[in-house]
Amino acid sequence: MHINLVDQDHYATSGPPHEQLRWLRANDPVYRHKDEPDFWAVTRYEDVVHVSRHSDLFSSSRKLALFNEVTEEQRALQRLMMLNQDPPEHTRRRSLVNRGFTPRTIGALEQHIRDICDDLLDKCSGEADFVTEVAAPLPLYVICELLGAPVTDRDKIFNWSNRMIGAQDPDYASSPDEGGAAAMEVYAYANQLAAQRRANPRDDIVTKLIQPDEKSGETLGEDEFDLFVLLLVVAGNETTRNAASGGMLALFEHPEQWQRLVADPGLAGTASDEIVRWVSPVNLFRRTATADTVLGGQQIGEGDKVVVFYSSANRDTSVFPDAEVFDIGRDPNPHIGFGGGGAHFCLGNHLAKLELRVLFEQLARRYPRLRQTGEARRLRSNFINGIKELPVVMG
Numbered sequence: 001m002h003i004n005l006v007d008q009d010h011y012a013t014s015g016p017p018h019e020q021l022r023w024l025r026a027n028d029p030v031y032r033h034k035d036e037p038d039f040w041a042v043t044r045y046e047d048v049v050h051v052s053r054h055s056d057l058f059s060s061s062r063k064l065a066l067f068n069e070v071t072e073e074q075r076a077l078q079r080l081m082m083l084n085q086d087p088p089e090h091t092r093r094r095s096l097v098n099r100g101f102t103p104r105t106i107g108a109l110e111q112h113i114r115d116i117c118d119d120l121l122d123k124c125s126g127e128a129d130f131v132t133e134v135a136a137p138l139p140l141y142v143i144c145e146l147l148g149a150p151v152t153d154r155d156k157i158f159n160w161s162n163r164m165i166g167a168q169d170p171d172y173a174s175s176p177d178e179g180g181a182a183a184m185e186v187y188a189y190a191n192q193l194a195a196q197r198r199a200n201p202r203d204d205i206v207t208k209l210i211q212p213d214e215k216s217g218e219t220l221g222e223d224e225f226d227l228f229v230l231l232l233v234v235a236g237n238e239t240t241r242n243a244a245s246g247g248m249l250a251l252f253e254h255p256e257q258w259q260r261l262v263a264d265p266g267l268a269g270t271a272s273d274e275i276v277r278w279v280s281p282v283n284l285f286r287r288t289a290t291a292d293t294v295l296g297g298q299q300i301g302e303g304d305k306v307v308v309f310y311s312s313a314n315r316d317t318s319v320f321p322d323a324e325v326f327d328i329g330r331d332p333n334p335h336i337g338f339g340g341g342g343a344h345f346c347l348g349n350h351l352a353k354l355e356l357r358v359l360f361e362q363l364a365r366r367y368p369r370l371r372q373t374g375e376a377r378r379l380r381s382n383f384i385n386g387i388k389e390l391p392v393v394m395g
C-alpha cells in the first residue's frame with residue numbers, strides 16, 4: 001500500500017488517512033515514513049502511550065513539535081513555549097498554569113458556559129453554517145472570557161487563530177508565513193493584556209497567572225506568560241471548535257446516534273468523549289528521540305523524528321474492540337485524544353469536555369430536527385482534523 005500520512009490535500013478532501021493507518025497498525029506499526037519529511041510514524045495505542053510517557057527518551061524540546069524546520073529566532077521563542085519543553089523546565093511551568101485549570105475552577109464555569117451556549121443558539125434559527133455560528137464562537141467566547149479580553153477583540157482573536165492553524169489552507173492564510181506573523185501579533189496582544197492587569201487586577205485568569213504562586217512563590221516570566229496566552233488562543237480554540245463540528249458531522253453520518261441523544265440528552269457526557277475519540281481533533285504530535293532505543297520492534301536512532309498519531313491510536317482494536325463503531329454511550333472510553341498521558345497531557349481537557357457536553361446536550365434538547373443541508377468542507381491541515389464549513393438547518 002502506498003503510504004503518505006502527511007499529504008495536506010488528502011486531509012482537505014477526506015480527513016485522516018484511516019485506511020493507511022489501519023494497515024500500518026496491523027502490518028508495520030512503527031513505520032519509517034521515507035517520503036519527505038522523514039520520520040517514524042507511531043500508530044498503535046500502546047506505542048503512542050509509551051512515547052507520550054517517556055519524555056526522557058522522546059523529547060518535545062530537542063526539535064519543535066511539528067514537522068516544519070524554523071529559523072533560530074523563531075526557535076528561541078518557541079523553546080520558551082510549554083508545549084516545546086521537557087521536564088524539569090516544563091514541570092515548573094505546568095504547575096504554575098495548572099492553577100487556572102483545575103476541575104474545580106473549570107466546574108464553576110458551567111452555568112456561564114450554558115449561558116454563552118444558549119445565547120449562541122438563540123441567534124441561529126433556520127439555515128446556518130454550524131462552524132461559524134456555533135462551533136467556532138463557543139470556545140472563542142469562553143477563552144476570551146477566561147482572559148478577560150473585551151468583546152470587541154473577539155473577531156481579532158478569531159482571525160489570529162484561523163491564520164495560525166490554517167497556515168496551509170488558502171481560505172485562511174495567503175502563505176504559510178502568515179501563521180508566524182499572526183503568532184507575533186498574539187504575543188504582542190498578550191503583553192498588553194498583562195500590563196493592563198498589572199495596573200488593574202481583576203478576577204480573571206490573567207490576573208491569577210501574573211501573580212506569584214501562593215505555595216511556591218514562583219511567577220511566570222513576561223515572555224513565558226505571553227507565550228502561554230499564545231498557546232491558549234490556539235489550543236483552546238481550534239481543538240474544541242473542530243471537536244464540535246467534527247462531532248456534529250459524525251452525528252449526521254450516524255443518524256441513529258443523534259436520535260439516541262435526542263431521546264436522552266443525558267448521554268451528552270459520554271457522547272463528548274466518543275466525539276473526541278472518533279474525530280481526534282489533534283491528529284498527531286512530534287517528538288525527537290534523545291538516544292538510540294527500540295520501539296515496537298524498530299531500532300530508533302538518536303535524533304530521529306517520532307510522530308504519534310492519536311487518530312490512529314484511538315481506533316486500535318486491541319483497546320477498542322469495536323473501534324470503527326461510533327457509539328455515543330461508550331463507557332469506559334480510554335481514548336487518548338487529549339494525549340497519551342505524559343507530562344503534556346492536555347491542560348484544557350476538563351474545559352473542552354464541559355463545553356462539548358453542554359453544547360451537545362442543548363442542541364439535542366433545543367433542535368431535535370437539526371439536519372445537514374450541504375457538504376462539509378475540511379481544513380487543509382495534517383495537524384488539526386478540522387471542518388471549515390458545515391451547512392445545516394437548525395429546525
Ligand code: HEM
Nearest residue numbers: 082083235236239240243282338339344345346347348352
Ligand atoms: C495539549 C488535545 C482542548 C490547552 C494538548 C495535547 C493534545 C490536546 C493532544 C498534547 C498532549 C501531549 O503532547 O501529550 C486537545 C483536544 C481538545 C483540547 C482534542 C478539545 C477537544 C484544549 C483547551 C485548552 C487546551 C480548551 C485550553 C483552554 C492545552 C495546552 C496544552 C495542550 C495548554 C499543552 C500542555 C503542556 O504542554 O503541558 N491538547 N486539547 N486544550 N492543550 Fe489541549
